[in-house]
Structures are given as C-alpha cells and as structure tokens.
Amino acid sequence: MVTVDDVSFLGRGADGASVTLLDGISFTAKAGEITAIIGPSGGGKSTLIRLINRLTEPSGGRISVGGTDIATMDPLQMRRLVALVPQKPFMFEGTVLDNLQMPFRYRHEVPPAAESAAVAEVLTLARLDRELLQRDARSLSLGQQQRVGVARALITKPQVLLLDEPTSALDRRTSDELAATLREICHGRNLTMIMVTHDLRLTEKVADYCFYLEAGRILEQGRGAELLAHPATTELKMFLSEPSDGEG
C-alpha cells in the first residue's frame, strides 16, 4: 500500500522562478489494485511518480510504503520495494537477458539464468517470446522495449510498480495486450500498481481507482470506469472531451 499525504513539490519554471508543480496531494493506493492518475500534460503526473520512487524529494508532505515513511528508508532498499517503469524504458547495452539480469548485478546477487523460473515467469507476464532473450535489446521495437522494461522491473518481485505512460509507444492491439497483462500481474501478485497516463482507453480497462490531476491538484477521484463515465468537474469533462494524445 502506498499513502501520499499532503505532498507538495516546488519546481523551477522556464524563467528560473519557483513554480508549484504539486499542491496538497493526498491519496492511498491499495495492494491488488491499479490506481490510475490521469490528467493533461504538465499537470504534475510524472513528477508525482518520481516522488513515490524517491528520484526527487517532495517540498512538503509524506509518502509511505507499507506504512513506513520513505524518507526514513535507505533509498536503495526502498527502490527494491518500489519499481518504476519510465515512459521510454532505457535499454542497457547487451541482450534482453542482460537487461533482465541488470537489477541483480546492481544488488550483487546471482542473476537468474535464461532457463530459470524467474525469467520464464516475467517473460510470460510481459508477453515476450523466449527467443527475444538473446536479441540486442536496443534493436527491439518500442513496444517490445516497453514490455522488457516491465519485465525488468518485475523480475525482482517489487511490492509496488509505478508506470509512467505505459502505452505511449504502443499500438492499440499491443496496448490492449499490455492492459490485460497489467491486470493479471497486479491481481496475481497482489501488487500495488500506480500508473500515470493520458490513455483513457487503458484507464477504463484496467483502473480500479482513478484520480484526475490538473495544475498540480487532484480535482476529482472515483472508481475507474465510473469516474470516466460520470465526471463532475468542468475540468475533467473538458479533458475527457479532448482527443487523448497518448492513446495507444
């Protein structure tokens, strides 16, 4: 479970002046549920997800994972519990297998072999063919790289999975496949999953709970499909009426 309590973040604008990017954000993301954070670009979604992974420090407020304030945890230990898949997952030099083994190398642990159950499990979860294991990771399509990114984050069995625009590089079919995968992973592993997305189709399909974030504030929240079907605020109505530029 992830609890975000009155979190704010001050960033710098183009002119160097201080700008409030997140203001009084509070929510709880439960284990075994997919929490979606939707909203227009520049609304602070990616910043929020970076704060939960502690890639950036909040200016105020508290974030806790499993009841422990992440500011009191060792950042390396904390990132073992909380994995983040960025919008365009970076592929390290080498094969797909090298990429899947990377987190273990960082932790000075024995990396799982190609034939291991751990590798087989994440390949199945991320719907990746076994034959891709020996392929140069950088030669894969963006969609495949995105799925390698998900598999790489899952292989160490984190408790929380954060996804930043997981379908931005995917076509509709692959996006639907990924949606099914995410649901399976989340419910099967009892993961706390938080994703930020523009993709309303994905949100409708997978989100158990949804927050609408605009200009650094949560303006509305509700059960996933229900919130999208019955928006209350003008801002969300306008957002839903606009074409979704990140839609897969």
Place this chain on the structure above:
Amino acid sequence: MDNQGLVNLGILDLVVAYSLVLVAIGLAKLKRIGQEGQMLWASLRMVFQLLAVGYLLHFIFAVRHPLPVLAILLVMGGFSLQVIGARIKRKMPRFYQVVGTALLIGCGGVTFVFCSLVVHYSPWYDPRYLIPLAGMIIGNSMNAASLAAERLGAEMRERREEIETALCLGASARQAAKPALRNAFRAAIMPTANTMAAMGIVSLPGMMTGQILSGTEPMVAVRYQVAIMCAITGAVAITAYLIVMQGYRSYFTKAQQLERWE
C-alpha cells in the same frame, strides 16, 4: 649545472631567431592570410613573458628560500585552475572544490614523491629542480583535469536517462554513473598514453632536448625524461581519478538522486 659545451645565445642570435617569426608574419601578409597581427602579438607576448619568468627565476635562485618557491608553485596551481575553469563552459557542481583538491593531491603528492625519492636533491626546495619539475607535472595534469571534468559533465548530461533507469533498478549512484566515470577517465589519460607511446620516434621530448642542448650526456637526459614521464603519468592518472570519483558525487544527493544541476 654543468655548462660545459653549452653555446650561449647573445642578443644578436635572438634577433636572428626572431627574424624567422618576421618571415612568417611577412608570408601571412603577402598571402593575405590575415593572421599577422595575432602572430606579432603572440610572439611579443612570448618574448616578454619568458623574459619576465627568467628574471623571476633568477631572483628566486639567488634568494634560496622555500617561501618564494612555494609561492611560485601556488601561483602555478592557481593559474592552472583558473585556465581549466575558463575552458569549461558547463561546470559540474562544486567545480573549483573538486578540481582544486584533485590538482593539489595529484600534483602535490607526485611532485613530493618524485623530488624526494627519485631525484634526491638537496635542499628539498631547490628551485632549479622543484620549479621546472612541478611545472611539467602541473601543466600535464591541468590538461588531464580539464578533459576529465569536461567529459564527466558531458557524460552525466547525455546519460541522464540511463543513470535514472539504473537508480530505479536499485543501483547505487556509483554503479549508475560507472559508464560515465570510465569514459571520462579514459578521455583524460589518453593524450598522456599516446604521448608516451610516440616518444622518441615521432618526437623528441622538450626536456630531454633541452638537457642535451645544454651539454648533458644523452643517456642522463634520457633517464630524466623516462622518470619525468612516469611522474607525469602518475600525476595525470591520480588527478583524473580524483576528479571523476569526487566529481560524480557532486551530481547526486545523499538519497542517491540525480541533482537538478542546470
């Protein structure tokens, strides 16, 4: 120093030598290359700067006291730090602290070891040895420091995405920055390694040539050259190592996050 066999250059000899610069300036003017003003200015600067240094060294040699020698070394170190700072447009956080400390430890340490354990002259501050030897060590380390700091900054900027991905996967700051550190260190020591490999075949090194011209036995000059090249390589490697190892830390917070440095 043994001046036996040394041909002393008089004013007239220098005038004849300078006429070669005037020939170069004349050619530039004739062919309308347009660099004659710059060449004249640079050559005059060279003459006056060297004359000034000559008089200063003459004075320091005569005084035979450690303080002016140490003052000269400090000025040389400070000037090299200022030159590196001027060369690098996008400086790493805490640039002067990181580079200054690396130069002090790298150059100071190697100069001390080289002068006290290899050359064994007395007194320890003898400016005839200490100033030129430290000068060569500082000059080469300055170039290496400049390359290390500039390349580290460029690598950290270009590899931002890679570094943050590694951090997300549980890497420490050092593990995440390792490819950047490796490339920056390699870029810094490459010129010295190349110089060593080409020495004696492509070029005869300046110090050795100078010693031979001033009447030193070629094999003595060669031994000096080998020793100073080893000292330069050590100083370059230590300075570059300290810059990359201290420098990368300045890009991260204590919570293993990349600083927003620009």
